[in-house]
């Protein structure tokens with residue numbers, strides 16, 4: 001017979017552990033549970049009502065049974081999605097992060113322009129960011145450094161206007177290598193802003209990226225359809241560079257660069273992929289782009305390239321359409337200008353294409369800028385999914401979560417725990433009302449929060465609750481490649 005004394009002797013040193021298990025028995029309790037949500041996971045393509053248990057910033061349980069938690073979010077009637085991952089967000093400060101959060105973005109990365117100083121860039125955001133953040137080593141910045149001009153967002157001096165010497169190209173390679181060694185997520189390019197960067201210079205940068213398994217996020221050399229110098233020629237350069245060097249290629253904002261050529265560019269990418277080349281792309285849901293009026297994009301002949309005129313340019317600071325006089329005036333001072341160069345047909349076709357990810361290309365400064373900063377993701381879900389039926393909710397969410405995570409996984413293995421709802425994944429989650437979600441930002445009023453985003457969690461911490469942005473919390477963490 002097993003007496004209590006024998007029992008205690010038998011279980012020996014593990015007794016206290018068993019006792020504590022006994023005392024805390026019943027279902028485990030989580031830091032936070034989300035109940036009755038329509039949980040959509042693009043990786044498993046599951047779409048069903050589930051409860052989610054979160055502890056320590058990680059998804060610990062996904063279940064149909066009741067879960068206990070210290071905090072409970074009732075997600076009845078709401079969609080629970082992996083947090084949106086924006087691979088193209090220039091604005092990386094508190095102002096921009098607030099608008100991203102209210103649009104459901106939990107990870108915002110500056111991969112096109114990137115930075116010249118990777119370590120410093122990450123240090124400046126440590127414990128100070130609402131959402132997760134990451135950056136590329138930028139070719140533009142490396143070029144400005146090599147040509148000894150102060151590193152600005154976009155170049156306007158020598159780096160914008162002259163060819164580099166072999167010695168300068170060698171220096172640029174070193175700067176990219178330094179950034180990658182410091183954990184840069186990718187390598188960024190804006191070749192249209194550095195039009196005298198030779199094809200050889202670009203190849204040399206791709207070679208560095210390849211050694212680090214880093215994808216090259218490229219704003220192409222040319223826009224539009226006019227030959228020579230079309231976006232088709234520009235994409236040929238990049239696909240060739242990917243084939244020659246083996247570096248993965250990611251073409252940014254394909255619809256704004258391609259304009260009417262966009263369907264052809266997408267066909268070229270599909271064909272390159274069928275030849276086993278690692279080529280991906282992204283688009284944003286607006287018929288106008290935005291850039292600095294001082295940049296090389298507006299060098300002689302821009303009207304022909306885009307098939308537009310002064311009236312198709314809108315000065316961001318005031319909302320006014322430009323004339324030759326105001327264009328010449330603003331070109332001297334510099335500033336952001338919206339470029340109405342696309343049609344709704346082009347944009348819709350790009351969004352529907354299974355190859356495109358959604359990325360915003362966002363930046364707001366003191367409330368001024370392009371509406372894409374604040375509205376990209378809600379606009380896809382409200383306008384293109386719910387109202388236009390251009391694509392399914394599952395496909396839209398795949399383009400905003402799983403695909404961008406997968407793009408970065410090779411270089412940043414921690415991305416395997418983002419863009420998915422699975423046990424062990426980071427609790428970056430966006431909970432929205434699929435009937436209500438819509439963008440509110442416009443070209444006239446770009447700084448307006450989207451509607452319908454009800455809860456946003458970053459590493460398990462709610463940064464949006466009941467549709468209200470929370471303040472004074474900084475749960476965002478660095479998305480960074482391993483540093484060896």
Ligand SMILES: [Zn+2]
Pocket residue numbers: 112190219252253361
């Ligand atoms: Zn760009």
